[in-house]
Amino acid sequence: MSPADESGPGSKDPTVIRSLAVSSEDAVDAFLYGRENPGESVLRVTPPFHGRMRARLHVYHVDDAPLTGAIHLEPSTVLESAVVEGYPSLETALEGVDGGERADPGEVQPAASADAVRERHAAAVEQWRERALSALVDSVTLETPAGPHQVDVKPLG
Numbered sequence: 001m002s003p004a005d006e007s008g009p010g011s012k013d014p015t016v017i018r019s020l021a022v023s024s025e026d027a028v029d030a031f032l033y034g035r036e037n038p039g040e041s042v043l044r045v046t047p048p049f050h051g052r053m054r055a056r057l058h059v060y061h062v063d064d065a066p067l068t069g070a071i072h073l074e075p076s077t078v079l080e081s082a083v084v085e086g087y088p089s090l091e092t093a094l095e096g097v098d099g100g101e102r103a104d105p106g107e108v109q110p111a112a113s114a115d116a117v118r119e120r121h122a123a124a125v126e127q128w129r130e131r132a133l134s135a136l137v138d139s140v141t142l143e144t145p146a147g148p149h150q151v152d153v154k155p156l157g
Contacts, residue, residue: 010048010049010050011047011048011049011050012047012048012049012069013049013144013146014045014047014049014071014142014144014145014149015144015146015149016049016050016051017045017049017050017051017052017053017142017149017151018051018052018151018152019051019052019053019151019152019153019154020043020045020052020053020054020055020073020140020151020152020153020154021052021053021054021055021154021156022043022054022055022078022136022153022154022155022156023056023057023155023156023157024132024133024134024135024136024155024156024157025133025157026043026056026057027043027075027078027079027132027136028075028079028129028132028133029041029057030042030043030057030058030059030075031075031076031079031084031087031132032125032129033059034075035087037059038061039059039060039061040059040060040061040063041057041059041075042057042058042060042072042073042074042075043055043056043057043058043072043073043075043078044056044057044058044065044070044071044072044073045070045071045073045142046068046069046070046071047068047069047070052154054156055073055078058070058072071142071143071144073140073142077137077140077141078136078137078140078153079132079135079136079137080135080136080137082135083128083131083132083135086128086131087125087128088121088124088125088127088128090117090121094117136153136155137153138152138153139151139152139153140153
């Protein structure tokens with residue numbers, strides 16, 4: 001195999017990638033999907049590889065990357081860590097559902113309805129989503145057969 005087959009335009013070698021174009025909507029949707037559904041969601045880059053590539057939302061139940069040569073990025077790697085850490089958990093939505101402190105420690109307070117908890121969580125997730133849409137990182141490290149390879153992240157849109 002000639003060196004041209006291993007690097008350059010149309011290569012199977014992911015180390016030729018210099019930058020990834022990423023839709024912030026794809027990154028956020030992939031992150032959210034992974035928290036709310038049983039499948040896996042990633043940002044996928046498929047060969048042949050070039051200097052500038054597009055990472056797209058990909059959902060799967062069986063990882064075919066070893067067969068296809070695709071690179072899968074966890075959505076959290078393209079979002080700023082403070083935003084990832086700030087994702088509202090369901091436990092956050094449940095905080096204070098009994099109305100706070102009780103006048104009488106033995107008094108039973110009515111629990112918040114399941115609908116109220118879902119609404120509170122959905123509102124928190126929507127606020128998080130708005131912040132996350134503008135929180136793409138500047139670069140990301142790809143795991144390649146040749147070792148870690150850092151590339152720029154370029155927002156689409």
